[in-house]
Amino acid sequence: MTTVGLSFPRSGHRTIVMNRRPSRWWYVLLVLPLLGLLYPPLYARSDPELAGIPFFYWYQFAWVIVAAALTLVVYLATRQR
Amino acid sequence: MSTGLGAVVAEAHETNATALAVFIALFALVTGLGFAAVRWRRAQLDHLDEWGLGGRRFGTVITWFLLGGDLYTAYTFIAVPALVFGMGAIGFFALPYTIIVYPLVFIVMPRLWSVCRANGYVTPADFVRGRYASKQLGLLVAITGLLATMPYIALQLVGMQVVLAALGVQGDWPLIIAFAILAAYTYQSGLRAPALIAFAKDALIYITILVAVIYIPSKLGGYGAMFDAAENALPTHKPKPGALIPVGADAQIAYATLAFGSALALFLYPHAITAVLSAKSAQTVRRNTALLPAYTFLLGLIALLGYMAIARGIKPTNPNFAVPDLFLNVFPPWFVGFAFAAIAIGALVPAAVMSIAAANLFTRSIYKGYLRPNADHADEARIAKIVSLVVKLGALVIIITLPTKYAIELQLLGGVWILQTLPAIVVGLYTRWLHRWALVAGWAVGMILGTLMAQSQDFAPTYPLELFGTKINAYTGVIALAANLVVTVGLTLVLRRSGPADAADETRSQDFDELAEGAEPPPRGVPLPVA
Numbered sequence: 001m002t003t004v005g006l007s008f009p010r011s012g013h014r015t016i017v018m019n020r021r022p023s024r025w026w027y028v029l030l031v032l033p034l035l036g037l038l039y040p041p042l043y044a045r046s047d048p049e050l051a052g053i054p055f056f057y058w059y060q061f062a063w064v065i066v067a068a069a070l071t072l073v074v075y076l077a078t079r080q081r
Numbered sequence: 082m083s084t085g086l087g088a089v090v091a092e093a094h095e096t097n098a099t100a101l102a103v104f105i106a107l108f109a110l111v112t113g114l115g116f117a118a119v120r121w122r123r124a125q126l127d128h129l130d131e132w133g134l135g136g137r138r139f140g141t142v143i144t145w146f147l148l149g150g151d152l153y154t155a156y157t158f159i160a161v162p163a164l165v166f167g168m169g170a171i172g173f174f175a176l177p178y179t180i181i182v183y184p185l186v187f188i189v190m191p192r193l194w195s196v197c198r199a200n201g202y203v204t205p206a207d208f209v210r211g212r213y214a215s216k217q218l219g220l221l222v223a224i225t226g227l228l229a230t231m232p233y234i235a236l237q238l239v240g241m242q243v244v245l246a247a248l249g250v251q252g253d254w255p256l257i258i259a260f261a262i263l264a265a266y267t268y269q270s271g272l273r274a275p276a277l278i279a280f281a282k283d284a285l286i287y288i289t290i291l292v293a294v295i296y297i298p299s300k301l302g303g304y305g306a307m308f309d310a311a312e313n314a315l316p317t318h319k320p321k322p323g324a325l326i327p328v329g330a331d332a333q334i335a336y337a338t339l340a341f342g343s344a345l346a347l348f349l350y351p352h353a354i355t356a357v358l359s360a361k362s363a364q365t366v367r368r369n370t371a372l373l374p375a376y377t378f379l380l381g382l383i384a385l386l387g388y389m390a391i392a393r394g395i396k397p398t399n400p401n402f403a404v405p406d407l408f409l410n411v412f413p414p415w416f417v418g419f420a421f422a423a424i425a426i427g428a429l430v431p432a433a434v435m436s437i438a439a440a441n442l443f444t445r446s447i448y449k450g451y452l453r454p455n456a457d458h459a460d461e462a463r464i465a466k467i468v469s470l471v472v473k474l475g476a477l478v479i480i481i482t483l484p485t486k487y488a489i490e491l492q493l494l495g496g497v498w499i500l501q502t503l504p505a506i507v508v509g510l511y512t513r514w515l516h517r518w519a520l521v522a523g524w525a526v527g528m529i530l531g532t533l534m535a536q537s538q539d540f541a542p543t544y545p546l547e548l549f550g551t552k553i554n555a556y557t558g559v560i561a562l563a564a565n566l567v568v569t570v571g572l573t574l575v576l577r578r579s580g581p582a583d584a585a586d587e588t589r590s591q592d593f594d595e596l597a598e599g600a601e602p603p604p605r606g607v608p609l610p611v612a
Contacts, residue, residue, distance in 0.1 A: 027188065030184035030188065034181050034184065037177040037181055038177070038181070038337045038340065038341055040327060040333035040336050041333060044170075044326050045326065046325070046326055049305075051304065051305065052303060052304050052305020052308060052309075053304050053305070054308055054325065054326065056170065056173075056327075057308075057385075060173070060176045060177060060180075061378070061381055063177070063180050064374050064377050064378045065374075067180045067184065067374060068183075068372075068374035068375075070184075071184060071370050071371040071374075072371040074187065075187070075367050075371055079364065
């Protein structure tokens, strides 16, 4: 709610403005890739195949994109401007 | 990966003039870039912040190229598909490894960046020394970094050696020339050189791999046919049969712990931290964790080249030649030259950043820490430049005089070792509760235990651990780190009751906070108003 402005007595230093700290709950999203990938019994299978590619392979490739998207969401949600 | 790699250059290849000409032309172009880098974003290069960290001014795009070029090394491009070619699924752990590393980096590295920026730290060892007010602990972190980095630089040479041999170039002299050129422009331009070369390297790599993963499967009858061929061939592989899918607890625990442990280790490596610290803001680092997975996707595709080589019936004398031989088999000579140049130039970026990181470590923690405490900025930059030469010379001597097998084994140990700095660096970013002498003891236990375990398994990456009656086949580095943490926490509990009091922390709690983009850190010596 509150905006705290810190200004330093010496000139030449930019004023640091700290907005209200964004919720840290967003960071929970970052745990998902670890859960999805660090338990191989979840995905160490051939089926279902995707265009001839075994599940084990396309599942992990899919996580590259999902994990990047999650990281982007957390970045945008927690960034301080 | 430790079997039969002793004689990497044993395979005889014919020289192809077209391929060699394209290769040399691209290499010359990149050499020009390396020397031109001294004029790029011109600054006083006789300051360690400028020579060794590029002035901490790299924005999102440069940081992306630099980190991508630095972390996904030439050796990776040779070794990952070689492992997939030989063993199948287990080699694919590189994919989960390089996915989960970024959420971890997102959380941890902006704090490290901020505290290093606020206190002028150039290396993780600087931070540890300041945080725990312990020159000794800083020295241990620096030595661990140096030990882990040296064989890694040597392995970049292996990547280069493989493509040179595949081009039919004989003898050690091309390697010596390539490294002498690299040493010269790194000496002159510092971190600016690999940052600029990374652009060229990545453009070449992306083009090569995209062409390969579209063109080669079209000759093999599609991805389905490729996986079928791999599924049939892998179980017949000797000495150990491979598998397309990791089945059974042993294989799966190995897979998961290798991915997890490698992810923890990656950003403890000095060359990774050097690239992180050269970013212009903590936000730049964060943004990159969402963008760097593009390289991970590329690495996954590169891993699949191993299966393409199987499906194409490539029979290299050594798995390291699986990809080069595949390229020679399917591509016209001019594109072979292009692709091989991509791999060789891919060795230059990490080798340069690694030698700079090692030079920074030596200069700050050993030279300034112990030999000449009064060294000024110009002294530091001068020493770092010289050390970067020494480090590269050392790597060259290792590769030319010792069998490649040792470099590979040492690099595996390097990963185990660098993990032992995690408690001091990563935990230290959040709390000072761990006692500095407990950290020293935990580090020693992890280093010794990890080395003995790796040695007992003939440098295979996993160790069959007996724990409460069940056998766990886990990555050695993770086991050693667990032992390290148990000792560190246990001894901290004891020392907090009776041990020596903590020395003063050089860092301040606000140093860890992220600043608004472009803001200057609070000046030291001016008391912060309490908000």
